[in-house]
Amino acid sequence: MNMKSNWLKLNSNSEPKLIFSPSVPRISASTHEALMHAQIFHRSETFHQLIDETSEMLLSILGCGNYTTILAAGSGTLANDIMLANFSVGTRCPLVLVNGEFGQRLLHQCSRYRSDTLVFDAGWGKRFDLVLLETYLKKKHEIDTIFFVAVETSVGMVNPVKKICELARRLGKQVGIDAISALGAVPIDYTSEAISCITGSSGKALLSIPGVLILFIRPKNFNTISGSIPHVLDLRSLLAARKSPGGVRNTLTSVLVYALHNAVADILNEGLSKCYRRGSLLKTHLLEQMKAISINPLANSDCPMVTSFERPNSIEWEKIRDYLKQRNLAVYDNSSYLEKRNIFQVATFGDYSLNEIFYLTNTLKDFLQST
Known part of the structure; x- marks a missing residue:
């Protein structure tokens, strides 16, 4: 049997x-086809070229080329952990904006790296009051980094990314954004110089199979941190892997990258x-x-x-x-x-x-x- x-x-x-x-996007025929593709050795030049081409197309989805794209094996949750571990440690004080389940998860994750993480909670399903947020930021001078989700999936709500980033820029704060449900779903302006990191995943509106985490970072905003961070979360090792065909991105399989490549190509072609x-x-x-x-x-x-x-x-x-x-x-x-x-x-x-x-x-x- x-x-x-x-x-x-x-x-x-x-x-x-x-x-x-x-959690179950409808994938295209070409993405299905990619899942049947023969695996490519993850230390090969061909694999490196596949990573580069996929990364460039993802910048087109983002709508802003002023970022370095990193792909690695893992979930959107792991992408957020990498962002929070690398961009909260070494800062004066991080703040997480919360108005739903996934903002709350960001808060819980950030608090594992920084027990002094502050929260601005608008209430579940409520809009952020930007006047109150500005007042809060001016009162809490120690805050220098703000994390929030672009689309609060639990509500189906688009947060005002451009306005929050403009406020952060004006007050001299850096920003990290969970865009896992936003990429490919809704047009958002990510050009603000306040943004240091944006996270994504190969699932959701990118219409591929989950398993590839996505990071868009601005290396100039990246602070060198201590060696205490787990290797799997260390952005330095992922940046090094991006520059070398022999670098290992948590042993990312070519099949998932090829599926993401085809899914993003389909979106851009349409x-x-x-x-x-x-x-x-x-x-x-x-x-x-x-x-x-x-x-x-x-x-x-x-x-x-x-x-x-x-x-x-x-x-x-x-x-x-x-x-x-x-x-x-x-x-x-x-x-x-x-x-x-x-x-x-x-x-x-x-x-x-x-x-x-x-x-x-x-x-x-x-x-x-x-x-």
């Missing part, structure tokens, strides 16, 4: 085929502006259809590709989940921070169609009308 084949057949048949989750317009169009129709069946979005859930909705109060959510699954549908609903706040999310990372949006909303409508 072939246990592997049986397991795949059993489990793939039981899973929904149409998934609206920020055109970023077209991708953004498609996301906005799908969002508009999604909101209209949900409103018609009295399912409301969170007030500040304005990201084109991720929307958080309030769950219908009068109905057991498990019944809706089962009804969707029976019709090959799944939304994102089972993270603890979503369950705690009685919300669910619809994400369209990838080439989704209006017909698929209508199928989701009509299925929800059918269920609600039948109860």
Whole structure:
């Protein structure tokens, strides 16, 4: 008996085929093809060229060439750990801006490196009051580094990156940004000289397979730190690997890099502006259809590709989940921070169609009308 084949057949048949989750982007045919590509030796010149070409394309996605791109094996969480370990240690005092789950995670991560980390908490799902933030920064003179997320995925909210960076520049602070859910999803200006580091991941709106962490850094803003930092987090070793074909980026496999390469190439070939317009169009129709069946979005859930909705109060959510699954549908609903706040999310990372949006909303409508 072939246990592997049986397991795949059993489990793939039981899973929904149409998934609206920020953690499961819809990947293209060329990205699928890359996953079948023969591996390239990670110390070879060919691998180094693949890294360089992918890095250059990622700068096009970022919209600003004034950064050094680093790719390594790992998750977006690890990318944030590298940023926080290298750009908080050696500073006077770091500040983390929080208005959702992922800002809170940044705070917890930063506090592991700096127990004196300060927090400016706007409240879950709330906009940052930039007047209050400026007052706070002027009061806390010791703060010299600010970390925050560009898109607070738990809410589906785009934070005012340009305005925060302008405030930081004016007050002489450096900035580190978690852009994991923002890259490829929403146009954001990253040109501010206040920015020292931006993190990303090969999943989400870059439409590849998770497993490649992305760092955009400005080496001139990078402070040399003590040797106490774990080697896997040490930005110096990753910078050295970038300059040498023999350097090891946490033994990053060529298959994942090639998949990311093809995914980003597909986005650029289609055109970023077209991708953004498609996301906005799908969002508009999604909101209209949900409103018609009295399912409301969170007030500040304005990201084109991720929307958080309030769950219908009068109905057991498990019944809706089962009804969707029976019709090959799944939304994102089972993270603890979503369950705690009685919300669910619809994400369209990838080439989704209006017909698929209508199928989701009509299925929800059918269920609600039948109860």
